[in-house]
Amino acid sequence: MHELSVAQALVEQLENIVRERKADAATSFRIRIGPLSGVVPDLLASAFPLAAAGSVAEHAVMDFVEAPVRVRCQTCGAESEAAMNRLLCGACGDWHTQLVSGDELILESVELQLPVTTQ
């Protein structure tokens, strides 16, 4: 599954952030994910430890914010929730809609462990 590739990209991103901030490690991070991203949160969660082993993100706790599938109707303008394979307007039923939420795959924030300073 491609979730391992995604997990590897994620670990690389975490490593970069830890390096840029001169931190010791990433302790937790938050991902915003929608079902139409094509990435399944559970599969990503189980691929992460494989990708992170031995890295500065090895012990990081993963937290997901699941983005709902929402569409805006181009015919009547209504915004409504939809199923991922029926992106129809909840108000008028038209299929001419635009996705406003549900395909995200975003690293929102990372919590870092900073080196202990003596001052």
Add this chain to the structure above:
Amino acid sequence: MCDTCGCNLTPGNRKFAYKPVEPGATTVSVLQNLLKKNDDQAAHNRAHFDSRGILTINLMSSPGSGKTALLEATIAALKNEFKIAVIEGDLETENDAERIRAQGVPAHQIVTGTACHLDAHLVHDALHHMNLNGVDILFIENVGNLVCPASFDLGQHVNVTLLSVTEGDDKPAKYPVMFRAADAVLLSKTDLLPHLDDFNPVRATSHVRNLANTAPVIQLSARKDIGMDGWYNWLREQLAAQRALAADGATRRPAIQPDGIQLHAV
């Protein structure tokens, strides 16, 4: 995004969000697409194509839906009109690149091992093995898989997804990520339609529309040369549109590519 107002919070993550930051710890707001590195490489590939006036098409489908057969027929029909090149990423049949080369066009086989999709780096490496001088259309035959390939931008301008009539007409409803990303859907192997009573092209099309996808749905048979003109005309239109954009220094991406942050960060 809404990190401060708390609208993202669910019972499952509330404790996490309000966890006090301990001394020696800091929280960094990132807001980056997870596949940013791939996306950056894809943008670089796209710039390569644009500077050469090449239209690049990502071909996706289940294994065996007829991608290579479509390419063989297309090259045979159009080789006096366009210069075509092919990157082969399909691992189902080892000899796909050979089949293309037999048509007299350059083809590079990406050895994907057990990979279930191509990514922008694999395509970039392939570009360095190819002579793209004078090429009008570059086809990338992706790994036969309806799940993974849609999540990885390769730098293509358009996505074409095949659905053969020997598969279920409800595949677009089962694989919405893939079929939502299609700029054209080809219902392939239509010569077999008379023998199949459960594949209904109208139903297949309506499943595509249910994904809010306006892409043309073209019925064709590469083997029996049925409906191929509709596909060739679509290709001609895409190339003309791409050339016009490139002349203005602009480019295009598949119509429904995940826009991630750009679209949703408000």
